Amino acid sequence: MKTLKLIISGIALLIVCNTAKADIYEDGENLTRTYAINTYVDAVTRGKLQGLNDVVDQNAKFSLLSGKKILSYTRDQVFESLRLIKNIEEDCTTSTSIMESNNDIAVVKVDMQFDKFVRSNYVTIANTGKGWKITNVYSVFKQL
Structure with a gap:
């Protein structure tokens, strides 16, 4: 019983x-701006993927500047690579700063500082009518 x-x-x-x-x-x-950015930061720095599917738009674009070449990735490709590092915390210091923001769109810079380089992610989030969603991420690496 x-x-x-x-x-x-x-x-x-x-x-x-x-x-x-x-x-x-x-x-x-x-699905607020803050929630979208915090969810993205948790995914890329701590491997915590919960909620990421909700905050990334189906048509989101991901770009990476590698030397003088721009590499582009789909949402599915990025999600697959993040699944490989699920629950693995990056050894970096992360900071965020709002570059531009209004009622419809915001661009947030997410800096991930490692020992020898900084990865800067410029994350565009838009008010889609179904909450704030990530629509574009552009990543740049800088050697220290």
Whole structure:
């Protein structure tokens, strides 16, 4: 009987948690600029991918300046590479600064400082009507 109560309690808790999570992003009401940037930073610096799918637009573009060559990646390619480093924390110091912001769009610079270089990510987020979503990320590396 005690085991049955424990199982029923566990199932009820699971249902409540899943229902609460489903309501959080209904119509993008809680997909704020801050949430989008924090989710992106958690993914690229700490390997925490939870919520990333919600904040990256389906048509997002990812570019990387490598020397004098620009490399472009799709959303799926970036997600696949992030899955490879899931739950791995980068050994860097991260800072963010708002470059431009209004009611419709914002550009946020995310600097990841490693021992010998800095990776600067210029992240564009837009108010899509379904919450704030990342639409473009442009990464540049600078040797120290």
